[in-house]
Amino acid sequence: MMAGLLLARGGVETLVLEKHNDFLRDFRGDTVHPSTLEVIYELGLLDDFLRRPHQEVHQIRGRIGATEVTVADFSHTPTHCHFIAFMPQWEFLNFLAEHARRYRTFQLKMEADVTGLIEKNGCVTGIRANTPQGVLNVQAGLVIGADGRQSAIRAAAHLEVQDLGSPIDVLWMRLTRKPDDPPQSLGYFNFGRALVLLNRDDYWQCAFVIRKGELDEIRAKGMPRFHQDIARIAPFLADRVDEIRAWSQISLLTVRVDRLRQWWRPGLLCIGDAAHAMSPVGGVGINLAIQDAVAAANILAGPLKAGTLSIEHLQAVQRRRTFPTKVTQQIQVLIQEHVLKRVLGEDKPVAAPWLLRLFNTFPVLRRIPARAIGVGVRPEHVRTKSAD
Numbered sequence: 001m002m003a004g005l006l007l008a009r010g011g012v013e014t015l016v017l018e019k020h021n022d023f024l025r026d027f028r029g030d031t032v033h034p035s036t037l038e039v040i041y042e043l044g045l046l047d048d049f050l051r052r053p054h055q056e057v058h059q060i061r062g063r064i065g066a067t068e069v070t071v072a073d074f075s076h077t078p079t080h081c082h083f084i085a086f087m088p089q090w091e092f093l094n095f096l097a098e099h100a101r102r103y104r105t106f107q108l109k110m111e112a113d114v115t116g117l118i119e120k121n122g123c124v125t126g127i128r129a130n131t132p133q134g135v136l137n138v139q140a141g142l143v144i145g146a147d148g149r150q151s152a153i154r155a156a157a158h159l160e161v162q163d164l165g166s167p168i169d170v171l172w173m174r175l176t177r178k179p180d181d182p183p184q185s186l187g188y189f190n191f192g193r194a195l196v197l198l199n200r201d202d203y204w205q206c207a208f209v210i211r212k213g214e215l216d217e218i219r220a221k222g223m224p225r226f227h228q229d230i231a232r233i234a235p236f237l238a239d240r241v242d243e244i245r246a247w248s249q250i251s252l253l254t255v256r257v258d259r260l261r262q263w264w265r266p267g268l269l270c271i272g273d274a275a276h277a278m279s280p281v282g283g284v285g286i287n288l289a290i291q292d293a294v295a296a297a298n299i300l301a302g303p304l305k306a307g308t309l310s311i312e313h314l315q316a317v318q319r320r321r322t323f324p325t326k327v328t329q330q331i332q333v334l335i336q337e338h339v340l341k342r343v344l345g346e347d348k349p350v351a352a353p354w355l356l357r358l359f360n361t362f363p364v365l366r367r368i369p370a371r372a373i374g375v376g377v378r379p380e381h382v383r384t385k386s387a388d
Helices: 002-009 034-042 046-051 089-100 152-156 213-221 223-233 284-307 311-343 354-361 363-374
Strands: 014-017 055-057 060-063 065-072 082-087 106-109 114-121 121-129 134-139 143-145 161-163 168-176 185-190 193-199 202-211 249-252 256-258 268-270
Touching: 002 014, 002 089, 002 284, 014 089, 034 284, 046 089, 046 223, 055 193, 060 363, 065 168, 065 354, 065 363, 089 106, 089 185, 114 134, 114 152, 121 143, 134 363, 143 152, 152 268, 168 213, 168 311, 193 223, 202 223, 213 223, 256 311, 268 311
Parallel strands: 014 106, 060 185, 143 268
Antiparallel strands: 055 082, 060 065, 114 121, 121 134, 161 256, 168 202, 168 249, 185 193, 193 202
């Protein structure tokens, strides 16, 4: 959606296809980091964004065993917004679509399920999609695959995927949030379990981290045991864990960390999770995807409008975004393997490592992870000019 907005803003005829008839799906990522908020500011849309329903998190905190640690403080990030905005993804997508529709060069078609690519002489020249009105064939100077980790586009293009592996999965669910609950989102790590709570105002969106493939084992132990595991690490939730009555109330996120060796073919470019599936560690997936979209628009808008697009331009997008992707994924893999994998499954109390306790003693250290999480490696800025 961001790529569509930026390209249309630059005068490129753009069509965005969405599989469903709306954006209303729960348990999608909703962390909008300072780097993305900076892009929204550069587009002149920040005031409108901040009027939409959202929560602002100025610090990232975690409770490891009995110790609460403030890991990141965004008050010094080199951006206009010094916080992470938690906005439901459907709200964010509707916000982007609303502003994109202001450009005559933008179209959004809902209920268009892409089923394949149209090719000619080894070059991608369009897509084929199923719609309620029948099969839709779209001819295009460039197809951008931005359809996530289960990308139909990258599968149809037979692009080679490099799997970096992941030892974790995540169970998503919701529990009521009460007025006397902790005000901020928080992560809990203890007794071989990890739970992250995201403040959605009247409820908590809960991410219960498990070992890869552990869900069947958890189900076999029964729902009461699952309730106990939650209440054990976050005792204030004990009075409401029975709101989860059936496994159907829990959504499994099968975590993948991978990336394409080559993000493009003639006439085709993949960005976001379609090019590099990210771990939920740090909540940076949306923001890496937005950065890809900005870089792609900066590099491609001119050639697309002039009709001079070549594979060199597609290669330039991958070159621009490969380094930030690799660095971020490497950090995620290290945390997964050396922190989460060690914590999960060891049913005993844990203590906060001395290194993390230093963040409480020397608050200035909190600026380092804040910069890494909130701004990231090589942040992108809007370079395209509005054609209107």
